[in-house]
Amino acid sequence: MAAIAVRNLSKEYAGGVRALDGLDLEVADGEFFALLGPSGCGKTTLLRTIAGLEIPTSGTVSLGERDVTRLPPGRRDVAMVFQDYALFPHMDVADNIAYPLRIQRVGRQDRRGRAAEVAAGLGLRDLLARRPAQLSGGQQQRVALARAIAAHPAVFLFDEPLSNLDARLRLEARSFLKRLQRDLGVTTVFVTHDQAEALALADRIAVMSAGRITQIGTPRTVFQRPATPFVASFIGSTPMNLLPAVLSGDRLTAAGTAFPAPPGVSGEAEVQYGVRPEYLDFSAEPLPEAFEGEVAVVEHLGTSDLVTLAVPGTPGVRVVVPEGVDPAPGTRAWARPHPARGLVYESGTLL
Amino acid sequence: MATTINEGTPVIPTGRSRRAKVADSGGRLAALLLSPTMLVLALVIGYPVLAGFRESLFTRGEGLDADGFVVEGERFVGLDNYAAIFSGDRATAFWNAFGNTTFFTVTTVFLETVIGVAMALIMQRAFRGRAFVRASILVPWAIPTAISGLLWRWIFQADGAANAVLGTDILWTADGPAAKTAVIIAEVWKTSPFIALLVLAGLQMIPREVYEAAQVDGAGALQRFWRITLPLVKPALLVAVLFRMLDVLRMFDLPAVLVGVNQKSVQTLTTISWFEASNLRYGSAAAYATVLFVYIAVISYLFVKLLGADIIGQAREVRKKPATKAGAKTVRKVAA
Ligand SMILES: Nc1ncnc2c1ncn2[C@@H]1O[C@H](COP(=O)(O)OP(=O)(O)OP(=O)(O)O)[C@@H](O)[C@H]1O
Ligand SMILES: [Mg+2]
Numbered sequence: 001m002a003a004i005a006v007r008n009l010s011k012e013y014a015g016g017v018r019a020l021d022g023l024d025l026e027v028a029d030g031e032f033f034a035l036l037g038p039s040g041c042g043k044t045t046l047l048r049t050i051a052g053l054e055i056p057t058s059g060t061v062s063l064g065e066r067d068v069t070r071l072p073p074g075r076r077d078v079a080m081v082f083q084d085y086a087l088f089p090h091m092d093v094a095d096n097i098a099y100p101l102r103i104q105r106v107g108r109q110d111r112r113g114r115a116a117e118v119a120a121g122l123g124l125r126d127l128l129a130r131r132p133a134q135l136s137g138g139q140q141q142r143v144a145l146a147r148a149i150a151a152h153p154a155v156f157l158f159d160e161p162l163s164n165l166d167a168r169l170r171l172e173a174r175s176f177l178k179r180l181q182r183d184l185g186v187t188t189v190f191v192t193h194d195q196a197e198a199l200a201l202a203d204r205i206a207v208m209s210a211g212r213i214t215q216i217g218t219p220r221t222v223f224q225r226p227a228t229p230f231v232a233s234f235i236g237s238t239p240m241n242l243l244p245a246v247l248s249g250d251r252l253t254a255a256g257t258a259f260p261a262p263p264g265v266s267g268e269a270e271v272q273y274g275v276r277p278e279y280l281d282f283s284a285e286p287l288p289e290a291f292e293g294e295v296a297v298v299e300h301l302g303t304s305d306l307v308t309l310a311v312p313g314t315p316g317v318r319v320v321v322p323e324g325v326d327p328a329p330g331t332r333a334w335a336r337p338h339p340a341r342g343l344v345y346e347s348g349t350l351l
Numbered sequence: 352m353a354t355t356i357n358e359g360t361p362v363i364p365t366g367r368s369r370r371a372k373v374a375d376s377g378g379r380l381a382a383l384l385l386s387p388t389m390l391v392l393a394l395v396i397g398y399p400v401l402a403g404f405r406e407s408l409f410t411r412g413e414g415l416d417a418d419g420f421v422v423e424g425e426r427f428v429g430l431d432n433y434a435a436i437f438s439g440d441r442a443t444a445f446w447n448a449f450g451n452t453t454f455f456t457v458t459t460v461f462l463e464t465v466i467g468v469a470m471a472l473i474m475q476r477a478f479r480g481r482a483f484v485r486a487s488i489l490v491p492w493a494i495p496t497a498i499s500g501l502l503w504r505w506i507f508q509a510d511g512a513a514n515a516v517l518g519t520d521i522l523w524t525a526d527g528p529a530a531k532t533a534v535i536i537a538e539v540w541k542t543s544p545f546i547a548l549l550v551l552a553g554l555q556m557i558p559r560e561v562y563e564a565a566q567v568d569g570a571g572a573l574q575r576f577w578r579i580t581l582p583l584v585k586p587a588l589l590v591a592v593l594f595r596m597l598d599v600l601r602m603f604d605l606p607a608v609l610v611g612v613n614q615k616s617v618q619t620l621t622t623i624s625w626f627e628a629s630n631l632r633y634g635s636a637a638a639y640a641t642v643l644f645v646y647i648a649v650i651s652y653l654f655v656k657l658l659g660a661d662i663i664g665q666a667r668e669v670r671k672k673p674a675t676k677a678g679a680k681t682v683r684k685v686a687a
Contacts (some may be wrong), residue, residue: 053563053566073569073572074566083559083565084558086560086561087561087564088561088564090582099565103570151568
């Protein structure tokens with residue numbers, strides 16, 4: 001297996017689009033690494049450059065001990081799942097999965113056996129004789145995944161490998177991947193738009209924006225202590241509240257409400273105060289040190305509701321409310337932040 | 352050549368049997384709406400085919416009847432014309448023309464396919480001046496065959512460019528193996544762009560990621576060509592090859608202009624038929640045309656049947672038609 005080291009990598013496309021901008025990244029041997037970021041931030045470009053399908057404008061890519069920057073894709077010992085699958089339309093599922101083995105000159109019997117084995121793990125057992133055109137999007141995606149797995153490479157590069165699966169299949173495929181990756185110990189980089197997936201699967205995650213990495217860390221750190229307001233607003237299933245605030249001493253004032261600053265934060269400054277909707281207490285009765293507003297929107301999340309309060313001077317404060325409370329839109333309500341869970345950003349950096 | 356296919360899509364006999372099958376009113380309405388087309392097709396395709404066949408059963412000109420009287424005009428001779436072609440006094444000429452036609456078909460289609468695919472691969476590449484290369488590759492295809500025949504005759508004349516370049520003094524346009532070569536060269540030069548164009552269209556349908564996936568898996572350029580490119584352009588390529596086969600089987604203008612009709616080494620079934628007709632032996636000319644018609648029909652039927660699993664996809668019943676079409680056109684062309 002192989003660690004991945006990317007140094008000062010830039011990629012400028014022909015039209016002048018700078019998709020990667022001096023990016024540095026180290027992925028440890030055997031690590032399960034997730035890449036998150038908004039659409040167009042360069043995730044696919046990064047994977048393609050690691051795979052060797054794009055030649056970087058500057059910078060280097062190393063796999064293990066080798067500098068592979070100039071090596072063609074076929075000699076890098078990586079397997080990739082493409083964002084749009086890239087299955088071979090003229091081969092059936094079994095041949096698609098076995099294609100890398102065929103290139104590696106594995107015998108036909110062996111090839112078929114291994115393809116069937118991987119296919120079974122991904123619930124494709126009954127589809128082996130079908131052509132890609134006869135499969136649903138999710139099935140095609142699993143075939144693409146199976147093809148990568150069957151190749152037994154040193155590095156997996158997955159570009160949104162589970163994006164087209166329904167919730168149950170996605171969960172199954174997720175645990176399958178996690179188990180497989182642990183068993184094989186293959187260094188894996190995978191791109192996802194689903195933070196739950198990243199948080200569940202990855203040893204570490206990186207959040208990208210505009211061709212650079214904004215934050216790298218364990219899912220827990222990135223979730224609990226996002227380094228910038230951008231990461232804060234990007235990570236988490238319910239977007240974080242980010243409110244303009246004033247810090248004075250160890251107290252904060254936002255939207256006309258004063259409350260204690262998080263532990264260890266003090267000073268005199270104009271800041272941004274961030275708090276996750278999960279870390280606000282909701283009440284229909286007045287509470288001290290709470291934001292007051294009118295219930296504007298109620299969204300059902302299943303076991304809880306996401307309530308948006310129209311608080312003057314803010315874009316709205318979102319609160320997660322446990323089920324059974326059922327606030328009625330138009331009524332007044334209060335939301336009190338947990339003091340220890342707030343985050344304070346001064347000119348874009350976490351205090 | 353494309354017109355060959357367009358004009359014949361619903362061929363009469365099949366249309367009729369299908370109409371009988373369709374009982375619902377929608378089908379009847381469709382048949383009604385199609386009937387003007389059917390009528391026109393019956394007139395322009397069905398009638399010439401049948402008339403051509405009928406002609407082949409007669410002989411024209413002066414002859415002696417059973418009582419020793421001289422008779423003029425048409426005389427029914429049954430299959431005599433065919434008997435003469437296959438084993439009678441015309442047999443040598445016929446089998447020579449038949450052999451030439453087949454030989455030209457096999458050699459030119461093979462060479463065109465190889466060259467055409469290579470050209471398509473080049474045209475597909477992104478490089479500077481690609482638009483220019485694409486346009487210039489198509490020039491031979493755009494020149495009328497008779498004109499390119501003249502062009503090549505000029506190149507192949509005794510003191511022409513071909514001999515000058517090769518440093519030989521071969522009589523390219525006289526009868527003999529050299530004439531065959533000249534015809535093949537001119538034909539391949541002229542029609543490779545056609546294959547290239549169709550294959551290029553097929554190539555452009557292949558998503559780039561498919562190649563990239565193969566590349567990441569470690570497939571080399573050759574493996575990608577044989578295992579990815581070729582199978583994926585196969586449908587387009589088969590259509591191109593089929594069209595070309597139908598064309599070469601009917602080859603007329605190039606050998607006629609470049610070498611001349613009734614030259615043994617380049618005599619084809621169409622030139623021999625034309626030669627017969629211009630010597631007022633219409634019955635025998637029609638017999639040649641009919642034989643060619645059947646030959647083309649059989650070849651294209653076999654081609655579609657054996658290789659064409661994907662040519663037309665789901666439209667299975669429509670399959671047999673290209674054969675009938677092309678044949679019909681030949682007869683018409685010759686009968687005209
Ligand atoms: N072949 C190309 N030529 C020019 N620009 C490109 C090319 N491919 C991508 N880009 C641009 O580079 C940037 C990064 O693209 P990339 O595909 O890496 O984004 P991404 O993070 O994978 O997005 P998504 O989540 O939507 O898949 C985008 O602005 C895109 O428009
Ligand atoms: Mg992408």
